[in-house]
Amino acid sequence: MVVMTIITTPLLAQTTPASGLTKIGYTNVDYIIGKLPESKVMQNQLEVTKAQLDKALGETYKEAQEKYEAYQKNGANMTDVIRADKEKELQNLQTRIQEMQNNAQTSLQTKQQQLLEPILTKVNNAIQEVGKESGFLYILNMDAGAGTTPIILFAASEENNATNLILRKLGVDPDKIEAAAPAAAKPGTAAPVAAPAKTGAATPATTPATAAPKKK
Numbered sequence: 001m002v003v004m005t006i007i008t009t010p011l012l013a014q015t016t017p018a019s020g021l022t023k024i025g026y027t028n029v030d031y032i033i034g035k036l037p038e039s040k041v042m043q044n045q046l047e048v049t050k051a052q053l054d055k056a057l058g059e060t061y062k063e064a065q066e067k068y069e070a071y072q073k074n075g076a077n078m079t080d081v082i083r084a085d086k087e088k089e090l091q092n093l094q095t096r097i098q099e100m101q102n103n104a105q106t107s108l109q110t111k112q113q114q115l116l117e118p119i120l121t122k123v124n125n126a127i128q129e130v131g132k133e134s135g136f137l138y139i140l141n142m143d144a145g146a147g148t149t150p151i152i153l154f155a156a157s158e159e160n161n162a163t164n165l166i167l168r169k170l171g172v173d174p175d176k177i178e179a180a181a182p183a184a185a186k187p188g189t190a191a192p193v194a195a196p197a198k199t200g201a202a203t204p205a206t207t208p209a210t211a212a213p214k215k216k
Contacts, residue, residue: 032123036172063093064097
């Protein structure tokens with residue numbers, strides 16, 4: 001699933017009372033989105049839409065295949081006028097198939113963006129609320145997307161990992177997530193610099209399947 005990256009706008013300047021240091025939080029927006037019930041609903045709707053588009057494309061392809069086989073079988077006995085008409089019909093079907101393929105991909109991308117927009121808004125609102133309630137000056141997104149270098153390269157502790165706070169604000173229990181996937185990597189934690197992606201490598205379309213971080 002292609003997911004837009006959210007980096008929150010700066011909140012009002014706040015510092016920790018004891019040390020006077022700026023309090024900066026971090027999280028993994030893709031991970032959070034992937035744990036929301038709305039994301040599963042979105043995925044189901046996209047799969048239904050894709051199945052409908054594939055069905056229409058398959059029917060057109062079958063029609064073209066049958067007409068091509070009929071042309072191959074009977075072409076020698078056709079008059080020049082009829083043969084030219086059949087060839088033009090096959091060319092039109094081939095053009096139609098290519099257009100359907102291109103339109104199907106565009107339609108899926110458009111529908112995904114439409115379904116994703118309210119989810120992104122909901123997550124961003126939760127981030128803003130957590131930031132203000134917890135006294136963060138910033139909450140940074142440690143995952144800028146597939147094939148990119150994480151923004152957070154080092155964190156001394158989980159203290160400023162806001163992921164669980166945001167999940168709870170969204171009505172998701174991070175403890176249940178952690179119990180369901182105890183062996184996976186933790187989101188929102190610092191990661192080493194990623195190696196450059198190889199040219200032509202496939203880019204995952206889904207959100208990362210990482211487990212919950214330590215409880216906040």
